[in-house]
Amino acid sequence: MFRLLAERGASTRPQLGEVLGLSRPTLSAAIAELEEAGLASKVGELQGALGRKAAVYRPGLNAGHVFAIDAGSTHIRLRVSTTDRRLLHSRTYRLPSSQFFLGEEISRAVADEVAAALVESDPAWGPLQAIGIALPSRVVGPQGDTAATRQEAIFSCFDPPADIPIVLENNVNCAAVAEHSNGIARDHETFAYVQIGFKIGMGIMLDGKLLRGRNGAAGEISHLAFPMANGVRPVPGEIEHYMGAEALMQRVAREWPQSAGAPPEDAATLMKRAAEGDVTALTHVERHAEDIGAIVASCVSMVDPGLVVLGGGLGANPLILPTVHEVANRLSYPVELRTSSLGQDATVLGIEKLATAHVVNLILGEAKI
Amino acid sequence: MFRLLAERGASTRPQLGEVLGLSRPTLSAAIAELEEAGLASKVGELQGALGRKAAVYRPGLNAGHVFAIDAGSTHIRLRVSTTDRRLLHSRTYRLPSSQFFLGEEISRAVADEVAAALVESDPAWGPLQAIGIALPSRVVGPQGDTAATRQEAIFSCFDPPADIPIVLENNVNCAAVAEHSNGIARDHETFAYVQIGFKIGMGIMLDGKLLRGRNGAAGEISHLAFPMANGVRPVPGEIEHYMGAEALMQRVAREWPQSAGAPPEDAATLMKRAAEGDVTALTHVERHAEDIGAIVASCVSMVDPGLVVLGGGLGANPLILPTVHEVANRLSYPVELRTSSLGQDATVLGIEKLATAHVVNLILGEAKI
DNA sequence: CTATTATGTTAGGCAGCCTAACAAAATTTT
DNA sequence: AAAATTTTGTTAGGCTGCCTAACATAATAG
Numbered sequence: 001m002f003r004l005l006a007e008r009g010a011s012t013r014p015q016l017g018e019v020l021g022l023s024r025p026t027l028s029a030a031i032a033e034l035e036e037a038g039l040a041s042k043v044g045e046l047q048g049a050l051g052r053k054a055a056v057y058r059p060g061l062n063a064g065h066v067f068a069i070d071a072g073s074t075h076i077r078l079r080v081s082t083t084d085r086r087l088l089h090s091r092t093y094r095l096p097s098s099q100f101f102l103g104e105e106i107s108r109a110v111a112d113e114v115a116a117a118l119v120e121s122d123p124a125w126g127p128l129q130a131i132g133i134a135l136p137s138r139v140v141g142p143q144g145d146t147a148a149t150r151q152e153a154i155f156s157c158f159d160p161p162a163d164i165p166i167v168l169e170n171n172v173n174c175a176a177v178a179e180h181s182n183g184i185a186r187d188h189e190t191f192a193y194v195q196i197g198f199k200i201g202m203g204i205m206l207d208g209k210l211l212r213g214r215n216g217a218a219g220e221i222s223h224l225a226f227p228m229a230n231g232v233r234p235v236p237g238e239i240e241h242y243m244g245a246e247a248l249m250q251r252v253a254r255e256w257p258q259s260a261g262a263p264p265e266d267a268a269t270l271m272k273r274a275a276e277g278d279v280t281a282l283t284h285v286e287r288h289a290e291d292i293g294a295i296v297a298s299c300v301s302m303v304d305p306g307l308v309v310l311g312g313g314l315g316a317n318p319l320i321l322p323t324v325h326e327v328a329n330r331l332s333y334p335v336e337l338r339t340s341s342l343g344q345d346a347t348v349l350g351i352e353k354l355a356t357a358h359v360v361n362l363i364l365g366e367a368k369i
Numbered sequence: 370m371f372r373l374l375a376e377r378g379a380s381t382r383p384q385l386g387e388v389l390g391l392s393r394p395t396l397s398a399a400i401a402e403l404e405e406a407g408l409a410s411k412v413g414e415l416q417g418a419l420g421r422k423a424a425v426y427r428p429g430l431n432a433g434h435v436f437a438i439d440a441g442s443t444h445i446r447l448r449v450s451t452t453d454r455r456l457l458h459s460r461t462y463r464l465p466s467s468q469f470f471l472g473e474e475i476s477r478a479v480a481d482e483v484a485a486a487l488v489e490s491d492p493a494w495g496p497l498q499a500i501g502i503a504l505p506s507r508v509v510g511p512q513g514d515t516a517a518t519r520q521e522a523i524f525s526c527f528d529p530p531a532d533i534p535i536v537l538e539n540n541v542n543c544a545a546v547a548e549h550s551n552g553i554a555r556d557h558e559t560f561a562y563v564q565i566g567f568k569i570g571m572g573i574m575l576d577g578k579l580l581r582g583r584n585g586a587a588g589e590i591s592h593l594a595f596p597m598a599n600g601v602r603p604v605p606g607e608i609e610h611y612m613g614a615e616a617l618m619q620r621v622a623r624e625w626p627q628s629a630g631a632p633p634e635d636a637a638t639l640m641k642r643a644a645e646g647d648v649t650a651l652t653h654v655e656r657h658a659e660d661i662g663a664i665v666a667s668c669v670s671m672v673d674p675g676l677v678v679l680g681g682g683l684g685a686n687p688l689i690l691p692t693v694h695e696v697a698n699r700l701s702y703p704v705e706l707r708t709s710s711l712g713q714d715a716t717v718l719g720i721e722k723l724a725t726a727h728v729v730n731l732i733l734g735e736a737k738i
Numbered sequence: 739c740t741a742t743t744a745t746g747t748t749a750g751g752c753a754g755c756c757t758a759a760c761a762a763a764a765t766t767t768t
Numbered sequence: 769a770a771a772a773t774t775t776t777g778t779t780a781g782g783c784t785g786c787c788t789a790a791c792a793t794a795a796t797a798g
Contacts, residue, residue, distance in 0.1 A: 014745070024746065026786055051744025052794040148703070190583070202671070206580070213673020214559065217702040223670040225663035225700055227598030230611060234663050236700050242599060294594035294603050301592040302571070302671045304582020331594055331605050333586040334517070383776070393777065395755055420775025421763040 001030045002039050005059050006360045009084040012046050012054035031057060038062030039363065059083045064126035066359055067117060068352030069110055069133045070171065071154060073099045073198070076109045077348040078117055083129070083356045083363075089120050102137045102153045111158035118161070129362070131160055132167040132355025134174040134347045136199070140216035149216065165362065167355045172219060173210050174350030175342070176203025179309050181353045184341040192305040193340070194221075196292055197267075197312030198245050204303060211303075221295060243291060245313055252284050271317050289320035293327025300332040311340030370399045371408050374428050375729045378453040381415050381423035400426060407431030408732065428452045433495035435728055436486060437721035438479055438502045439540065440523060442468045442567070445478045446717040447486055452498070452725045452732075458489050471506045471522045480527040487530070498731070500529055501536040501724025503543040503716045505568070509585035518585065534731065536724045541588060542579050543719030544711070545572025548678050550722045553710040561674040562709070563590075565661055566636075566681030567614050573672060580672075590664060612660060614682055621653050640686050658689035662696025669701040680709035 004016055017027045034040035034057075041060040045053040063083040070077040073095075080089040093113055099105050110133065121128070137150040146152060151168055160166055169177075176193035179185040185193070185205070193203040202219035204211040211218045226239035241247050245267040252270060256263035260280045264270040273281035292315065296308050310316060310324065318339045325337040342349060373385055386396045403409035403426075410429040414422040432452040439446040442464075449458040462482055468474050479502065490497070506519040515521060520537055529535055538546075545562035548554040554562070554574070562572040571588035573580040580587045595608035610616050614636040621639060625632035629649045633639040642650035661684065665677050679685060679693065687708045694706040711718060 012745090023787060025748080025788090028746065029785090047795075048744065050742075050796055052746075054745060145703075204672070206575070211575070211672065213702075214675030214704075215673055215702045217670065217673040220670050220673070220702065223666065223701040225667045225670075227596075228663055228667075229596030229598045229601060232598060233659070234666070234700055290602070294597055297592065297603070298594045298597075298667065299671065301586065301589050301594075302668065303573075303580065304584055304586040304589070306583030331603055332592040333582075333584045333589065334514075335583075381776090392756060394757090394779080397777065398754090416764075417775065419765050419773075421765095421777075423776060 002034055002059070002063075002364060003360050005034075005040060005057060006063070006083045006356060009086070010043060010056050010058045012056050014054055016057075035060065061124075061126040063363065064129040064359070066129055066352065066355040067114060067131040068348055068355050069113065069131065070174070070348035070351060071102070071106050071110050071133055071135055072171065072347065073106075073136050075344075076106070076113050077345070078113045079348050079352050080117055080120075080125070081352055081356065082125070083359050085352060085356055088122070088125055089117060091117065099136075102135055102150050104153070104156050106136075107154050107157040110154065114158070114160070128161070128164055129359040130165045130167055130355045132169070132351040132358070134169055134171040134351040136171050138216045138220065139168045139170045139173075139212075141212070144214070144216060165358065167351070167358045169210075169351055169354050170201070170203075170216065170219075171347045171351075172201035173203040173212070174348075174354065175311055175340070175346040176205050176219075176309075176350065177210060177353050178342050178346040178350035179311070179340060180205050180208070182342060182349050183309070183346065184338045185307060185309050188307045190305050191307035191309060192219075192299050192303065193309045193311060194292070194296060194299065194315060195312035196243060196310070196315035200240050200243050200295075200312070202299065204305065206303075206305075221299070224295070224298065239295075243288075243295070248284070248288055248314070252281075255284075256280065267313055271314070271319060275317075275319055285317075285319060286323055288314065289323035290327050292320060293324040294331065296324055296328040296335065296337070297331035300328060300335045304333060305335070307336045307338065309338050309340055311342075311346065316340045316343070371403055371428070371432075371733060372729050374403075374409060374426060375432070375452045375454075375725060378455070379412060379425050379427050381425050383423055385426075404429065430493075430495040432732065433498040433728070435498055435721065435724040436483060436500040437717055437724050438482065438500065439543070439717035439720060440471070440475050440479050440502055440504055441540065441716065442475075442505050444713075445475070445482050446714070447482045448717050448721050449486055449489075449494070450721055450725065451494070452728050454721060454725055457491070457494055458486060460486065468505075471504055471519050473522070473525050475505075476523050476526040479523065483527070483529070497530070497533055498728040499534045499536055499724045501538070501720040501727070503538055503540040503720040505540050507585045507589065508537045508539045508542075508581075510581070513583070513585060534727065536720070536727045538579075538720055538723055539570075539572075539585065539588075540716045541570035542572040542581070543717075543723065544680055544709070544715040545574050545588075545678075545719065546579060546722050547711050547715040547719035548680070548709060549574050549577070551711060551718050552678075552715065553707045554676060554678050557676045559674050560676035560678060561588075561668050561672065562678045562680060563661070563665060563668065563684060564681035565612060565664075565679070565684035569609050569612050569664075569681070571668065573674065575672075575674075590668070593664070593667065608664075612657075612664070617653070617657055617683070624653075625649065636682055640683070640688065644686075644688055654686075654688060655692055657683065658692035659696050661689060662693040663700065665693055665697040665704065665706070666700035669697060669704045673702060674704070676705045676707065678707050678709055680711075680715065685709045685712070 013027045038060045040057045042055050043058045044056045046056050047053050065082050068079045076093040078091045139151050172195050185191045189208045190206050195201045202221045204219050222240035224239050225234040253263045274285040382396045407429045409426045411424050412427045413425045415425050416422045434451050437448045445462040447460045508520050541564050554560045558577045559575050564570045571590045573588050591609035593608050594603040622632045643654040
C-alpha cells in the first residue's frame with residue numbers, strides 16, 4: 001500500500017484500490033493507519049467526470065527523502081528526491097579531470113556534493129532516509145567479497161553521515177533500472193541495456209529485477225572471452241580495449257585516407273560526420289555497429305531478453321541501430337533494439353529509483369515489527 | 370502444503386509444520402482436507418527418539434502420476450512416476466540411428482514408448498496427469514512463436530492421449546533442472562549447466578527458476594558470436610561446429626602425428642587415452658578444455674552464476690575440470706566448477722521434475738476454485 | 739430540484755491462522 | 769509396574785485481514 005504510493009506518486013484511493021484489488025473499507029483503514037504514522041498525507045482532490053471528488057494522497061513527511069548520486073568518471077550528479085521521486089534539489093559537478101577508475105578524486109567530489117546538499121536541506125523534506133551512489137565499479141552485496149571489488153574506494157575521502165543507509169550499485173545497472181522505470185524500456189519487464197562508450201558494460205533486467213550475479217559481475221561484458229577463434233587465446237578484458245571509444249578512434253585515425261582530410265578527433269565527431277553522410281566515417285561506424293551487433297547476439301544467445309536498449313556515447317546514436325539489429329538477428333534469435341532515451345541522466349535516475357525502493361523496504365520492514 | 374508433500378515425498382506432520390511455519394491445529398485441518406480430496410494419504414508412522422509416533426503422509430491416489438520422456442537423439446528414455454517422484458515404471462529405447470534434429474524418427478519412437486507404458490498402467494497409480502517431454506530443440510511457451518522452433522515436430526507421429534497436459538522443455542534445460550533437484554547443484558539456487566558433447570548448450574538456473582528467455586533461446590550458446598576477433602565476421606551457429614565432438618575429432622585426426630599410431634576414432638576414446646597419460650591425446654583435450662573455459666568465462670561475464678556444472682559427452686569428464694576452471698577464472702570472475710553427477714539420466718529426471726511441478730500447480734489451481 | 743454516479747463510512751461476517759489447554763501415545767525414570 | 773517426561777494430535781476460543789451490504793456524502797446531468 002505504502003509501496004504503491006511511493007511508486008505511483010500522488011494517487012487517489014480508488015486508483016490504489018483498483019491496483020491492489022482491495023475494497024473501499026480496507027483502503028480507508030489502511031490510509032488512516034498510514035496518515036497516523038505520517039507515511040501518507042492528503043495533498044488535494046481529484047474531480048472525475050461524474051460523482052464525488054476523490055482525495056489524493058502522497059507519501060507523508062515521515063517517508064522523508066533520499067540523495068541519489070551518480071559518481072561518474074567525468075561528472076558527479078546529485079538528485080535529492082522524495083520517496084515518490086519528486087525532485088527537491090539537484091546539482092552537477094564537473095570533475096577537473098576524467099577518471100578511468102573509481103578513486104580518491106571521485107570520492108572527494110562526492111563528499112563535497114553531499115556536504116553542499118546537506119546545507120540546502122529543508123525541514124519540509126522530512127528525514128534523510130538513504131544515500132544511493134552509482135559507481136563505475138563492480139558492486140557486491142554484504143555477503144559478497146567486497147575486497148575483490150573497487151567499491152570501497154568511494155569511502156576513501158567520503159564519510160557518510162552516521163546511521164544513514166547507503167545503497168551502492170554499478171552505474172550501468174543503474175542506467176538499466178532507469179530505462180525500466182523512466183525510459184524507453186518502461187513497457188518491458190525483461191530486457192538488457194548495453195552501454196558502449198569509453199568503457200563497455202551491460203545491465204540485465206529479468207522480470208523487473210536486476211540480475212546482479214554472485215560477484216556483482218552479471219553484465220560485465222568487458223570480460224567476455226575475446227578474441228575468440230580457432231587457434232587464438234582470449235585475453236582478459238581485451239574486448240573493452242577493442243570496443244571502447246579510444247581503440248575505435250585509434251583504428252579510425254590509422255586507416256583514415258589522406259584524401260579524406262584530417263581524421264575526426266573524437267567519437268562524437270566521427271558520429272556527426274557519419275550522420276552528415278561522410279562515407280569514410282560511415283564505413284567505420286558501420287563496422288563498429290557490426291561488432292556491437294555481435295556482442296548483442298552473444299547476449300541474446302545467453303539470456304534471450306527480447307529487447308536490448310543501446311546506450312553510452314557510441315551506443316546511444318540511432319545511426320547504428322539498423323546494423324546492430326540486422327547483425328544480432330542474423331547471428332542469433334529475434335530481438336528488438338531500441339536507443340536509450342535518458343542520456344546523461346539515466347544513471348542518477350536509476351540509483352534514485354534503487355535508493356527510494358530501498359527506503360520503502362526499510363520503512364515497511366520496520367512497520368511490520 | 371500439498372506442494373510441499375509432493376516436493377519432499379513422505380513426510381510427517383511435524384516436518385511439514387516446521388517447514389511451513391504453521392501450527393499443529395492448522396496442519397491438522399489442512400491434512401484432513403487433503404485426505405478428503407484424495408490428495409494425501411497416511412502411509413505409516415515414524416517413531417522419534419521420544420514421545421508419540423508421528424503419522425507419515427504421501428500424496429494420495431488422486432494426485433496421480435506422470436510420464437517423463439527424454440526424446441534424445443540416440444535414446445528415448447521414459448519414466449513413470451508419482452507426483453512425489455517415486456518411480457513406478459521405466460523404459461529405454463535405443464533409436465536405430467542417431468538423429469541430429471528432432472523429427473519423425475524420434476516422434477514415432479516416443480509414440481511407441483508411450484503406448485507401451487500405457488499398457489503397463491496400473492489403477493494403483495491413479496490418473497495420468499501429464500506427459501513431460503524433453504526435446505533436443507528450442508522450446509517456447511504458448512505465448513511465443515512456436516512456428517519458429519522445431520518443437521512441434523514431436524507431434525508429427527505422436528498423438529498424445531486427449532486431455533492430458535503436455536509439458537515440453539529443452540533437454541539441456543532439463544538436465545540443469547535435474548542437477549538442481551537431484552544432482553551436484555542441489556545446494557545452489559543459482560548456477561549454469563554447460564553441456565559440451567555432440568552439440569553444445571547451456572541451461573541457466575536463477576533463484577531456483579529456469580531462465581527461458583523471450584524465444585526459449587536463453588542458454589542457446591550455439592549462437593554465441595563466433596569467431597569473434599578484430600577483422601573477422603562471426604558466422605551463425607559456427608561455435609557449435611567448432612566445439613562439438615565431431616569437429617574436435619576431425620582436428621585431432623588431422624593433427625595426429627604418424628609416430629603416435631592411429632588416431633582415436635571417437636571422443637570417448639580420445640578421453641580414455643588422455644586419462645591413461647597419452648601425451649598427444651592430452652594435448653588435444655587440454656586445448657579443448659581451454660576453449661570450454663573461454664565459453665564458461667563468457668557465461669560468467671554475462672550472468673555470473675557462481676557455479677557452473679559441466680555435462681555432456683566431453684564436458685562431464687573430470688579430466689578437463691582444472692583447465693576449464695583455471696581459464697574461466699583467469700578471463701573472468703570467480704566461479705566454482707563441478708562435473709555433472711547424473712550422467713545419461715539427467716534429462717529424464719529434469720523433465721520428470723518439471724512435469725510433476727506442473728501437475729502440482731494444476732491441482733492447486735483447480736483446488737483454489 | 740431530482741436522478742445519477744462516484745467516493746467514503748459503518749456494520750457485520752467469513753477465512754485463515756494463532757495460542758492455550760487438553761488428550762493420546764510413546765519413552766525414561768523411579 | 770507406576771509415574772514422569774516428551775512428542776503428537778485435537779478442541780475451544782480468539783485475533784487479523786479482508787469482504788459484502790447498506791448507508792452517507794458530494795459531485796454532475798437533466
